Amino acid sequence: MPLLPGVQRLIDMAADGPSLADIPIQQARLQLDTLAASFGTGDRVGSTSDVDIPTPSGTVPARVYHPEGGGADLPPLLYFHGGGWSVGGLNTSDALCRKLTARSGGVVVNVDYRLAPENPYPAAVEDALAAAAWLSRNAADLNAGGPGILVGGDSAGGNLAAVVAQASRSTDEFTVRAQLLICAPVNLADRRGSYVEFAKGYFVSTSEFEHWISLYAPGQDLSAPQLSPAAATELAGTPAALIVTAEYDPLRDAGEEYARALQAAGVDVSLLRVAGQVHDFPVLGDLIPEGDAGVDDIVARWRTLLAGGPEANSA
Numbered sequence: 001m002p003l004l005p006g007v008q009r010l011i012d013m014a015a016d017g018p019s020l021a022d023i024p025i026q027q028a029r030l031q032l033d034t035l036a037a038s039f040g041t042g043d044r045v046g047s048t049s050d051v052d053i054p055t056p057s058g059t060v061p062a063r064v065y066h067p068e069g070g071g072a073d074l075p076p077l078l079y080f081h082g083g084g085w086s087v088g089g090l091n092t093s094d095a096l097c098r099k100l101t102a103r104s105g106g107v108v109v110n111v112d113y114r115l116a117p118e119n120p121y122p123a124a125v126e127d128a129l130a131a132a133a134w135l136s137r138n139a140a141d142l143n144a145g146g147p148g149i150l151v152g153g154d155s156a157g158g159n160l161a162a163v164v165a166q167a168s169r170s171t172d173e174f175t176v177r178a179q180l181l182i183c184a185p186v187n188l189a190d191r192r193g194s195y196v197e198f199a200k201g202y203f204v205s206t207s208e209f210e211h212w213i214s215l216y217a218p219g220q221d222l223s224a225p226q227l228s229p230a231a232a233t234e235l236a237g238t239p240a241a242l243i244v245t246a247e248y249d250p251l252r253d254a255g256e257e258y259a260r261a262l263q264a265a266g267v268d269v270s271l272l273r274v275a276g277q278v279h280d281f282p283v284l285g286d287l288i289p290e291g292d293a294g295v296d297d298i299v300a301r302w303r304t305l306l307a308g309g310p311e312a313n314s315a
Helices: 005-014 025-039 094-104 123-138 156-170 206-216 252-264 281-287 291-307
Strands: 047-055 058-066 077-080 108-111 149-154 176-182 240-246 269-274
Touching: 005 281, 025 094, 025 281, 047 123, 058 094, 058 123, 077 094, 077 123, 077 156, 094 108, 094 281, 094 291, 108 123, 123 149, 123 156, 149 156, 156 176, 176 291, 240 252, 240 291, 252 269, 269 291, 281 291
Parallel strands: 077 108, 077 149, 149 176, 176 240, 240 269
Antiparallel strands: 047 058, 058 108
């Protein structure tokens, strides 16, 4: 289908300003923080609290969201924000986390992992793994259900969620029940299909993706599974996955290919491609009014996947 009207307005608006990849990193962070104020306030939740999560390198901030009426019926969702591993923070994904909390009925923990280029790979991965272990230890204190935890994220945060999900197979520090990957870059070396077709003019360009990758993983082998989860040679036993893609996202094909690979390995997978949308649309909130229906679809698929319903293997 064509681009949704709200998406086209957003693209036209973005065309008038500089790319985040073309300005100094501190300015890019400030610009995204300013833009995040336009995403809206999200849904009403029962309460929020800010905490510090211990990591091997210190602590990282996080925000805990409780739904009205509790939240103990679902395992807690550990959430990682997008922003190319280099920009963004708790406020970037705040509105979406509030929606996920209110509409799913589960506790969400939004993690402010360390950013590149000051803290390149593997800093964000180390923080993500430490956060998963912390949440597993503290879920009961947060009045969150179990067993295990859930992991999720958008864009670069989805990449981190996929890495944590794979790591859960070889650790006794945490168990991941399911993963929510929204417009996630799961193959940083992929240069095919939608990556070429939607390289420019669809809100986020491939040149911007490559800029963020160069800041996050300079000189690294991009085919390493901790950078490109889709490159893992063994996927059996990976936690169940809801993989969300957008029709006009350069990362669409790689995400959908990962969904099919997981399914072939016997993993429960639900694949949701949202028509007319661009990269990271659920985060943009009020900037794309039509995007809210997509969030409802994500939550419905998510709850079905967790319940093991008939849509849980729809890749």
